Amino acid sequence: MDLSYGEGYEQFREEVHTFLEKYRGKVPRPIEWQKILIENGYAARTIPKEYGGYGAEPDILQARIIAEEFAKSQVSPGMGGQGISMLVPTLLEMGTEEQKKQFVGPTLRGELVWCQGYSEPNAGSDLASLTTSAVLDGDEWVVNGQKIWTSTAQTAHWIFCLVRSEPEAPKHQGISFLLFRMDTPGIEIKPLVDMTGNANFNEVFFTDVRVPQDQIVGKRGQGWVVANAILGHERGSLASPDATLTRFNALVSLMKDETINGQRLIDIPAYRDRLMRIQGRAMAAQFNEMRIFSARINKKQDTKLAGMIVKMQGTELRHELEGLAIDAMGELGLAFGDNPYLRGGGMWQYQYMYFLGLVIGGGTNQIQKNIISERGLDMPREPKVEKK
């Protein structure tokens, strides 16, 4: 065990800190800020210069220091979204030279916003059974079908989309990964209001949407491989222990500030015990994350299982943490929307529901358990049911 980053890195931390001090409270609008961040290597750090990145050598500790310092200073770390976090790494690995040149730079700079077309009404946990079809007609794909859980569909310029292009092939080998414009004729978007009252997601309908033949990543029928490379990336990021820690601290403040019958919530043993129990779990999750992080730098230990459980444990823990705040507030815990007695900007109820969504989203926690037991523990798979 050695939890220090070393001298060279402390100097790097100082550089990041100086940069942040310069801009704190003076951050320009997002598109300009993104440009400044890329120029200084604080966004798109390891993406090659020729594709619009900063072009630094990958260094996990530097990346971690940047994340830590931005979080501490509460300065915006720049743009995120599925285009930057999911499509860009995929294109860099699987895209053609032309695709990299065309899409990576504008996506990084925030000029191109993407949405992800994976899930369908009948292809959720069993994503590979998706049926949105793509049929080649001349030099164009003709896409028909429906996607669901598509966040940012209204604002996205483009979509990266899984379609069934080889209906006769086994289900995992009949999928292709297409890219197309969201203003193509034949696309209809319907907002999907969820239990929080917001439309965090949409339904997207395709009717004879025509897509140029070359707007495919990988080869025909390779879409499942392309998509899987980035799904793993999504899972880990859904339940960051750092974010849980931030919320835990907010919960402690709430329980010190709020009173019931004149008694602080933190002084009520039943609530205090639940708070401490959550802290114990959050601590274990945080150390687990440090271990996984360390194993990425120094590959001496096997953290396969430690990584597989993060999404499942993290989302459950957050849901419970937010739930404790609601319970401890009693009827006040119900306040929502424009209620004048709202606490914490209504985030307790919002996050409580949102994290129930994340327990389900990104591969339900039951699917996570299948993955842990079958791929992590090598337990036998459920016998396959023949298609009727």
Place this chain on the structure above:
Amino acid sequence: MEFGLSEEQTLLQDSVNRFLDDRVPLDRVRKFVTDGDDGDDIWQGLIELGVPGLIIPESAGGVGLGCLDAAIVAEALGYHVTPAPFLGSVVMAPVALIEGGNQEDLLRAIAAGDSTVGVAFGEAVGARADAGFEWDGARLNGKALFVIDYLADYVLVATSDKKILLVSSAADGLSRKALTTVEKTRRTGELVFKNTPAELISEDPNVYFRVLDAGRVMLAADTLGAAQNMIDQSVAYAKVREQFNRPIGSFQAVKHMCAQMVADLEPCRAMIWYAGYALDQLPEEARLTACHSKAHLSEVGRSVSKTATEVHGGMGFTDLLGLHYWFKRIGFNRQMLGAPEMIREEAAQVQDLC
């Protein structure tokens, strides 16, 4: 930056595991329990591996390692439900004697494997109406209950005002009696003191907490190992046991139980490493991480030991498989040196939350 065990630590754990795999299989543990033998061959083997002197300075004949090293040995002992006077002799007494000072002879004897030490901390951690003793500055009167390794050469006694005393098994006016508990891989007993001489090791509450925290992390590490073994046994059993013409491990009902156990236990490994490291290197974090790891591992241990037993169906309930040895070991670790609710309250106090 390295969050993990060093090569030396991995080697240490491997060598202890290898010895226990070879020489202390379940049959040997059963013999210790049913025949009531002294387990001398087991302790002797651990002495040959240098375990007793693990955290004792080299100047006193020890190996000079830290609490993290001791924790990974505790994990191996828990994995094998090993009967050994580890907690007091290898960890709690050396920590107390090193902090207390002037005890080089006893440290040397412990490191050489010539002396063992039991633990009587019940009075300090949570006094019960049945027990209770007084110390007049030289002699003890009263009794201590649920003393771990009560037949050891010495017993480390903590008083309700957080003093630490040392009592020799040969001391005048000391009588010792076994107390039956569900957990039989540890020998637990009652000590009655009648004008029994006791030596003051420390009257500094900080020393008391340091000794207590080290003990708690060891019990938590023992649970980590024991729970890991129960998961390993469950997964192996679910792969071979067939019902409805298929391995029961192919049913989601069963595999999800296994996945849940792993999901709960895996982060505990990092937690124990950190808690051990904190005892050695991060004094300002050591109290909180020791409290939380003991409480959290107790909860995870309870759920893993129940679930693993269920995965084995009716066989899990029998003595034939012997799963109950791990179940009871984990139960013992939960109750001793503070049960989870009490420790979480302490964790809140450490942070000035109550």
